[in-house]
Amino acid sequence: xxxxxxxxxxxxxxxxxxxxxxxxxxxxxxxxxxxxxxxxxxxxxxxxxxxxxxxxxxxxxxxxxxxxxxxxxxxxxxxxxxxxxxxxxxxxxxxxxxxxxxxxxxxxxxxxxxxxxxxxxxxxxxxxxxxxxxxxxxxxxxxxxxxxxxxxxxxxxxxxxxxxxxxxxxxxxxxxxxxxxxxxxxxxxxxxxxxxxxxxxxxxxxxxxxxxxxxxxxxxxxxxxxxxxxxxxxxxxxxxxx
Amino acid sequence: xxxxxxxxxxxxxxxxxxxxxxxxxxxxxxxxxxxxxxxxxxxxxxxxxxxxxxxxxxxxxxxxxxxxxxxxxxxxxxxxxxxxxxxxxxxxxxxxxxxxxxxxxxxxxxxxxxxxxxxxxxxxxxxxxxxxxxxxxxxxxxxxxxxxxxxxxxxxxxxxxxxxxxxxxxxxxxxxxxxxxxxxxxxxxxxxxxxxxxxxxxxxxxxxxxxxxxxxxxxxxxxxxxxxxxxxxxxxxxxxxx
Numbered sequence: 001x002x003x004x005x006x007x008x009x010x011x012x013x014x015x016x017x018x019x020x021x022x023x024x025x026x027x028x029x030x031x032x033x034x035x036x037x038x039x040x041x042x043x044x045x046x047x048x049x050x051x052x053x054x055x056x057x058x059x060x061x062x063x064x065x066x067x068x069x070x071x072x073x074x075x076x077x078x079x080x081x082x083x084x085x086x087x088x089x090x091x092x093x094x095x096x097x098x099x100x101x102x103x104x105x106x107x108x109x110x111x112x113x114x115x116x117x118x119x120x121x122x123x124x125x126x127x128x129x130x131x132x133x134x135x136x137x138x139x140x141x142x143x144x145x146x147x148x149x150x151x152x153x154x155x156x157x158x159x160x161x162x163x164x165x166x167x168x169x170x171x172x173x174x175x176x177x178x179x180x181x182x183x184x185x186x187x188x189x190x191x192x193x194x195x196x197x198x199x200x201x202x203x204x205x206x207x208x209x210x211x212x213x214x215x216x217x218x219x220x221x222x223x224x225x226x227x228x229x230x231x232x233x234x235x236x237x238x239x240x241x242x
Numbered sequence: 243x244x245x246x247x248x249x250x251x252x253x254x255x256x257x258x259x260x261x262x263x264x265x266x267x268x269x270x271x272x273x274x275x276x277x278x279x280x281x282x283x284x285x286x287x288x289x290x291x292x293x294x295x296x297x298x299x300x301x302x303x304x305x306x307x308x309x310x311x312x313x314x315x316x317x318x319x320x321x322x323x324x325x326x327x328x329x330x331x332x333x334x335x336x337x338x339x340x341x342x343x344x345x346x347x348x349x350x351x352x353x354x355x356x357x358x359x360x361x362x363x364x365x366x367x368x369x370x371x372x373x374x375x376x377x378x379x380x381x382x383x384x385x386x387x388x389x390x391x392x393x394x395x396x397x398x399x400x401x402x403x404x405x406x407x408x409x410x411x412x413x414x415x416x417x418x419x420x421x422x423x424x425x426x427x428x429x430x431x432x433x434x435x436x437x438x439x440x441x442x443x444x445x446x447x448x449x450x451x452x453x454x455x456x457x458x459x460x461x462x463x464x465x466x467x468x469x470x471x472x473x474x475x476x477x478x479x480x481x482x483x484x
Contacts, residue, residue, distance in 0.1 A: 008308020016298050023290055024266055027283050032274065041269050048265055056258050066250020104384055114376060114406070117369060127359060134356060135377050142346055142386045164356070 009057040013050045021045050069143055070101065073239050074136040074165040075231070077149040078158060078210060079173025080202045082184035084219050088173070089149040091228045096145060103145040106132060120199045126157040133161025140165055153201035155208040167239055171231060172213035177202040179220050214238075251299040255292045263288050311385055312343065315481050316378040316407040317473070319391040320400060320452060321415025322444045324426035326461050330415070331391040333470045338387060345387040348374060362441045368399040375403025382407055395443035397450040409481055413473060414455035419444040421462050456480075 025042035029035060075092065077085040086107055096103045111132060112118060118128050129152045136146045152158050162168040180202065181189040192200030201207040215234050217227045267284035271277060317334065319327040328349055338345045353374060354360060360370050371394045378388040394400050404410040422444065423431040434442030443449040457476050459469045 003310055003312060005308040005310055011308065012298075012302055015302075016295070019294055019298065020262070020291055023294065024283075024287060027286055027290075028270065031279060031283055037273060041266075041273055044269055045266060048269075049262055052261055052265065053258070056254075056261065060254055060257075066247040066253065068245055068247055070245060102384065104380065106380075111376075115369070115372060117365075123359075127357070130357060131373050134353075135380060138346065138348075138377060139380060139384060142344065142381060142384065144384045144386075 004057075004061055006054075006058070009054050009061075012057060013053040016053055017046055017050050020049070071167065071239055072102075072140045072143050072145045073167035073169055073235070074133075074140050074146045074148060074161070075169045075171060075235070076133075076136070076152070076158070076161060077147075077171045077173060078152045078213075079219070080153075080175060080177060080180045080207050081151055081188055081200070082180040082186075083173035083175045084183070084224070085149040085151075085173050088171075088217065088224055088227050088231075089147050091224060092231050093147040095228060095232055096147065101145055102143060103147060104139055106136065106146060106148040106150075108132075108150045120197070122154060122199060122205065125152075125199070126154055129154070129157035130160045133157065134164055136161065137164035137166070140167070151201055151207075153205065153207040155210070158208075158210065169215065169235070169239070170210055170213040171215045171217060172210045173219050174216050175219040246299075246303055248300075251296050251303075254299060255295040258295055259288055259292050262291070313409065313481055314344075314382045314385050314387045315409035315411055315477070316375075316382050316388045316390060316403070317411045317413060317477070318375075318378070318394070318400070318403060319389075319413045319415060320394045320455075321461070322395075322417060322419060322422045322449050323393055323430055323442070324422040324428075325415035325417045326425070326466070327391040327393075327415050330413075330459065330466055330469050330473075331389050333466060334473050335389040337470060337474055338389070343387055344385060345389060346381055348378065348388060348390040348392075350374075350392045362439070364396060364441060364447065367394075367441070368396055371396070371399035372402045375399065376406055378403065379406035379408070382409065393443055393449075395447065395449040397452070400450075400452065411457065411477070411481070412452055412455040413457045413459060414452045415461050416458050417461040 021042045024045055025038040028041050029038035032038070075089075077089045079085050086109065089105070089107065093103060093105045112128070115128075118124055129150055132148065132150055136148050139146050152161070158170070162170065184190075188197065188200070189203065191197050192203040199205050215231055217230065222230070263284045266287055267280040270283050271280035274280070317331075319331045321327050328351065331347070331349065335345060335347045354370070357370075360366055371392055374390065374392055378390050381388050394403070400412070404412065426432075430439065430442070431445060433439050434445040441447050457473055459472065464472070
């Protein structure tokens with residue numbers, strides 16, 4: 001939670017006084033033609049009003065009127081493995097941070113290592129994604145924008161994540177299994193095809209295509225730069241400036 | 243995330259101008275004895291400086307100096323079933339809210355229903371508590387104070403929750419199984435003794451007593467009011483005013 005220090009109020013009083021007293025002195029000089037009088041009134045004003053300004057600031061700290069919260073939201077990236085979720089989500093996160101927004105980044109690769117007992121069966125993945133959705137919603141509820149990227153292949157747990165959030169923006173990374181497999185530098189698809197991984201979306205379990213995602217990125221057709229623009233434009237017109 | 247509206251800046255300009263212009267007019271009158279001159283300069287000042295004040299405010303919106311975050315923390319209540327965690331945690335939460343702090347409340351009774359697949363075996367409880375600890379830490383990291391109450395009987399997952407948080411304040415509700423059983427209005431202990439519940443801390447599994455909790459509440463000796471005071475005093479001297 002944020003508050004303003006007394007030092008800030010003092011600095012504001014000084015910076016304000018510099019401008020304001022010059023205005024007063026000029027007005028007095030213009031109307032009376034007396035330079036000394038203008039300086040005298042200006043100097044007296046400096047001390048009287050600097051103190052007054054400080055108390056005015058401290059009083060307004062306590063007044064809630066006109067202090068608003070920027071709406072928060074959950075930006076949820078879903079798509080096949082190697083569809084480019086992480087890279088795009090990272091870029092959007094950096095953009096939101098550069099805009100001085102309060103934003104948190106959650107990626108499956110950061111969360112899973114904390115819970116090594118989490119497996120990859122559909123049941124385990126649904127549990128994992130539901131918990132992640134709950135975490136996103138709690139952050140969102142407390143004024144934090146969340147950029148989340150999880151394969152989240154099953155519609156059941158994506159619906160849960162949507163249901164607990166207030167502003168849920170689903171970003172579907174549309175591609176094909178073949179294109180993702182070509183893109184897959186880490187060789188996960190190859191391992192899945194060789195039977196080293198089970199329950200690998202696109203190989204031995206289905207990826208449930210989102211029915212009504214807020215945003216669809218045609219991964220194989222648009223550049224990452226354009227995808228970032230597509231998402232930030234959506235956010236600006238539908239959430240941030242509404 | 244919070245910001246201040248233009249309307250707030252306009253209102254501040256008006257309220258400030260009221261005080262400040264009266265000061266100028268009085269000064270001009272005292273030095274010149276000319277009532278009309280004092281009024282004229284005062285009136286001109288009203289318009290010139292109200293605009294200047296507005297721009298001064300908008301400029302300071304962009305300056306981060308002197309805007310501080312109140313430190314956040316995780317207040318984690320642990321103790322046997324029916325040791326009074328929920329009631330005390332609720333009271334402390336209400337107190338922190340009344341102090342205008344940004345605070346979130348997490349209780350096992352609110353979280354478990356969202357994840358009905360979570361069982362009560364030690365392994366499942368450890369998973370549940372670890373996820374809850376992660377959630378608390380993410381909220382804390384984003385400036386939210388968290389008041390959490392979970393039986394959290396196993397030291398393993400409590401250590402995890404402590405490890406991921408920055409300011410972890412463990413509140414141990416010290417009591418005996420006998421006293422908790424007498425206090426248990428919901429008859430959970432009776433069901434556990436009858437074999438309806440398995441893995442019930444204090445009955446068929448051990449509750450790991452915390453070794454170095456930040457706060458120990460002697461549930462059977464102190465009133466809830468005194469316990470609230472004990473906790474808020476600790477928070478004020480160790481975290482909030484440090």
